Amino acid sequence: xxxxxxxxxxxxxxxxxxxxxxxxxxxxxxxxxxxxxxxxxxxxxxxxxxxxxxxxxxxxxxxxxxxxxxxxxxxxxxxxxxxxxxxxxxxxxxxxxxxxxxxxxxxxxxxxxxxxxxxxxxxxxxxxxxxxxxxxxxxxxxxxxxxxxxxxxxxxxxxxxxxxxxxxxxxxxxxxxxxxxxxxxxxxxxxxxxxxxxxxxxxxxxx
Amino acid sequence: xxxxxxxxxxxxxxxxxxxxxxxxxxxxxxxxxxxxxxxxxxxxxxxxxxxxxxxxxxxxxxxxxxxxxxxxxxxxxxxxxxxxxxxxxxxxxxxxxxxxxxxxxxxxxxxxxxxxxxxxxxxxxxxxxxxxxxxxxxxxxxxxxxxxxxxxxxxxxxxxxxxxxxxxxxxxxxxxxxxxxxxxxxxxxxxxxxxxxxxxxxxxxxxxxxxxxxxxxxxxxxxxxxxxxxxxxxxxxxxxxxxxxxxxxxxxxxxxxxxxxxxxxxxxxxxxxxxxxxxxxxxxxxxxxxxxxxxxxxxxxxxxxxxxxxxxxxxxxxxxxxxxxxxxxxxxxxxx
Ligand code: SF4
Ligand code: SF4
Numbered sequence: 001x002x003x004x005x006x007x008x009x010x011x012x013x014x015x016x017x018x019x020x021x022x023x024x025x026x027x028x029x030x031x032x033x034x035x036x037x038x039x040x041x042x043x044x045x046x047x048x049x050x051x052x053x054x055x056x057x058x059x060x061x062x063x064x065x066x067x068x069x070x071x072x073x074x075x076x077x078x079x080x081x082x083x084x085x086x087x088x089x090x091x092x093x094x095x096x097x098x099x100x101x102x103x104x105x106x107x108x109x110x111x112x113x114x115x116x117x118x119x120x121x122x123x124x125x126x127x128x129x130x131x132x133x134x135x136x137x138x139x140x141x142x143x144x145x146x147x148x149x150x151x152x153x154x155x156x157x158x159x160x161x162x163x164x165x166x167x168x169x170x171x172x173x174x175x176x177x178x179x180x181x182x183x184x185x186x187x188x189x190x191x192x193x194x195x196x197x198x199x200x201x202x203x204x205x206x207x
Numbered sequence: 208x209x210x211x212x213x214x215x216x217x218x219x220x221x222x223x224x225x226x227x228x229x230x231x232x233x234x235x236x237x238x239x240x241x242x243x244x245x246x247x248x249x250x251x252x253x254x255x256x257x258x259x260x261x262x263x264x265x266x267x268x269x270x271x272x273x274x275x276x277x278x279x280x281x282x283x284x285x286x287x288x289x290x291x292x293x294x295x296x297x298x299x300x301x302x303x304x305x306x307x308x309x310x311x312x313x314x315x316x317x318x319x320x321x322x323x324x325x326x327x328x329x330x331x332x333x334x335x336x337x338x339x340x341x342x343x344x345x346x347x348x349x350x351x352x353x354x355x356x357x358x359x360x361x362x363x364x365x366x367x368x369x370x371x372x373x374x375x376x377x378x379x380x381x382x383x384x385x386x387x388x389x390x391x392x393x394x395x396x397x398x399x400x401x402x403x404x405x406x407x408x409x410x411x412x413x414x415x416x417x418x419x420x421x422x423x424x425x426x427x428x429x430x431x432x433x434x435x436x437x438x439x440x441x442x443x444x445x446x447x448x449x450x451x452x453x454x455x456x457x458x459x460x461x462x463x464x465x466x467x468x469x470x471x472x473x474x475x476x477x478x479x480x481x482x483x484x485x486x487x488x489x490x491x492x493x494x495x496x497x498x499x500x501x502x503x504x505x506x507x508x509x510x511x512x513x514x515x516x517x518x519x520x521x522x523x524x525x526x527x528x529x530x531x532x533x534x535x536x537x538x539x540x541x542x543x
Contacts, residue, residue, distance in 0.1 A: 035524075047508040051250040058252040065252040 076155055078187050081138040083167050084131060085154030085186075086174040093180055096150035099124040103142035103151055111135035112142060129170035133159070143186075152186035220323045227323070228305050236461035241267050243503050250507035277450035282356055285447065289354035294452045297347030297459035304340035305462065307333045308469045309394050309479065311488050326394060333394045334386065337470065338378060341425055341463060345371050347456065348427075348434050352444035363443025366433045369514050373521035374424035374431070380529035381417035384536040385474055394470075398478035406477040413532045415475045417525055422467040424517065426460060429506035433514050468498035 025031045057063040067074055076082075088095050099116035115128040143152050151173075159167065166172065175183045193199070241256065241264070248255030256263035281287055309326045330336055345367055352364025385407050386392060389400045401407055408415045424431040435443035445453055472478060472494035479487040512520065 039524075044509060048504060051504060051508040054252055055246075055249045058249050063252060064254060066254040068254070 076157065078191075080155065080157065081140045081143075081153040082155055082157040083133070083153070083159055084142070084173050085152050085156075086129075086170060087150055087152060087183060087186065088175045088177070088180055090180065090183070093177055095126070095174055096148045097126050097129070097146075098148055098150070099126050100147065102145045102147065106141045106145045107136075108139060108141060109135045109137050126170060130168050131173075133164050133168050149186060149191065152191075217322065221328065223323050224326075225306065228310060229302060231310075232302070232305055232462055232465055233458065235465060236458045237267055237271070239461040239464070239499065240270065240457065242499070243506075246500065246503045247507050250504070274451050274454040279450045279452060280447070282447050284356035286354040286356075289350050290447075291452070293347050293351035293354060294448065294455035294459075295347075296350065297344050298455040298462070300340050300344035300347070301459040301462035301466065304337045304344070304466050305469075307336045307340075307394070308466055309398065309473055309491075310469060311479065311491065329393060329395055332392045334382060334392045334397075334470075334474070337466065338382070341466065342371070342375055344459060344463065347459065348444040351448070351456075355444075355447040357447050359441040359446040360444055362440045363434050363446070366440070366514050367444060369518060370424055370427075370431065370433060373518045374421045377417055377521050377525045377529055378421040378425060380526065380533060381414045381421060382474065383529075384414045384533050385411050387533070387536055387540060394473050394478075397474050398480065401477045402480050404477070404480070404482065406475065408475040411475065411532075411536070413528060415471075417529050417532070418471065418475070420525060421521075422471065423502070423505070424521070426463045426467055426502070428464065428502050430509050430511050431517055432511055433517065436511060464499060464502055465495060468495040468502075471498050 025034050054063075058065070086095060086097060099114070101114065101116070104112045104114050111132040111134075113128070113130055113132070114126060116124050117127050119125040138153070140153060146152075154173075156167075161167065244266075245255040245263070256266040259265040259269045281290055306328055307326060307330055326333070348367040349364045349371075352360040352362075352367060354360075385397070388407070388410065389397050391397070397407070423429070427434050433439075433443075435445055440446075445456055448456065469491075472491055476494050477490070479491040481487045482490050485493075
């Protein structure tokens with residue numbers, strides 16, 4: 001499913017097909033007719049045929065439905081909210097986070113904690129940044145509020161681990177510098193919508 | 208085949224046959240669980256077991272190890288003796304029934320010159336014996352359910368009683384018409400009756416369908432698996448069983464499936480006679496394999512019925528049909 005489809009989900013406009021169910025017979029003769037009709041209608045054989053056809057499809061038609069999970073994975077929706085990623089700037093390789101603290105402020109379960117300081121260029125530097133994943137409810141607010149698209153929800157949904165700490169440090173979430181060219185721009189939760197350009201009203205310059 | 212030409216049936220041959228049946232059928236019954244899972248999986252476009260051994264073939268061994276090493280729990284308030292004996296009844300009767308069923312055509316072991324008969328014991332009331340044994344096998348679920356001091360078990364055994372009362376009359380009546388035509392209760396006579404290549408199902412299609420339906424009920428297979436239907440009664444009569452006792456019930460069930468397959472093949476589908484270029488043993492294996500496959504196929508395709516629907520079906524639809532079939536068969540035989 002593409003992102004547009006995800007963002008424009010109007011419940012109730014799908015093409016539902018209503019079953020054409022006959023009325024339950026009330027008279028004895030009606031019931032008898034129903035029984036005889038069902039006996040000689042090949043409904044049961046239709047069922048047999050369908051399962052057999054599907055077996056053929058699966059075995060020779062290459063329509064086997066199983067995903068062998070640990071070895072193969074299905075693509076997940078861009079809106080999926082898994083363990084966070086901290087992204088880097090593509091050009092300089094510097095991390096995007098400007099230490100504004102908005103994510104720490106908005107987090108409803110109070111699980112982001114960060115410390116910042118000024119570096120030698122009087123630029124704000126993040127010296128500590130952790131998310132306590134024991135408390136995070138993966139609401140996505142931090143990703144939505146971040147002005148720099150720095151903190152996003154990544155695709156790592158396999159979060160079984162011996163230590164919560166294995167995920168929660170800044171360095172763990174930050175894109176490794178040598179994998180910078182593999183970094184995906186985030187188009188899910190909190191990202192600007194695909195039709196953002198249309199929604200922008202030109203600011204009047206003169207009042 | 209002229210029966211006077213046959214070599215003499217010796218004790219050694221019978222013992223070989225018995226061992227063959229036990230070993231082969233027990234192995235197939237265990238292997239059947241693998242085949243069942245695989246085929247059901249394919250029909251639902253899944254892969255089925257595939258991680259233990261090539262294509263999951265060793266799943267069977269893994270299951271065996273699991274069943275044997277699992278703790279054998281006997282519930283506190285259960286009637287311990289009956290609880291322990293019940294699975295044995297199911298498994299034992301299933302194999303005893305196979306004693307009077309022809310599984311392969313008779314053959315002679317080449318070097319030692321021992322004739323192995325087609326049936327371990329060709330008793331002259333073969334069909335009655337087999338059906339009776341399979342019916343007695345239902346004491347297993349019945350007693351198991353009542354002995355385990357568990358309400359789901361009680362429900363399971365109540366359903367066993369219902370099922371038993373419903374299908375047994377249909378089995379008997381449906382197979383009565385072929386018995387009338389052949390004039391014997393021995394499976395060998397049935398087989399020889401069809402030696403000219405015309406299968407009995409041609410003369411008795413209604414009886415064949417009725418017998419198949421009753422066979423599904425007899426083996427607790429899916430349209431009629433009310434004894435242990437998980438969605439309704441947890442596991443019915445096997446709720447409290449674990450480990451190998453539980454396994455015995457299922458070996459019994461799979462052996463019964465094979466028995467029903469053999470009876471259907473021998474009575475209705477031409478038995479182990481040669482057919483065109485195919486030798487008899489291949490034919491019978493093919494037929495048994497097909498009926499086994501058919502049971503799995505049905506399980507994948509059809510929903511199961513409620514107990515009251517089963518009784519309704521058996522007593523109000525199938526039994527009258529069976530009686531009419533018997534009457535018509537009798538009239539036709541009288542006229543011709
Ligand atoms: S996803 Fe929600 S709970 Fe988790 S860190 Fe972000 S704001 Fe906090
Ligand atoms: S909201 Fe974004 S830029 Fe601001 S501190 Fe959080 S991650 Fe950094």
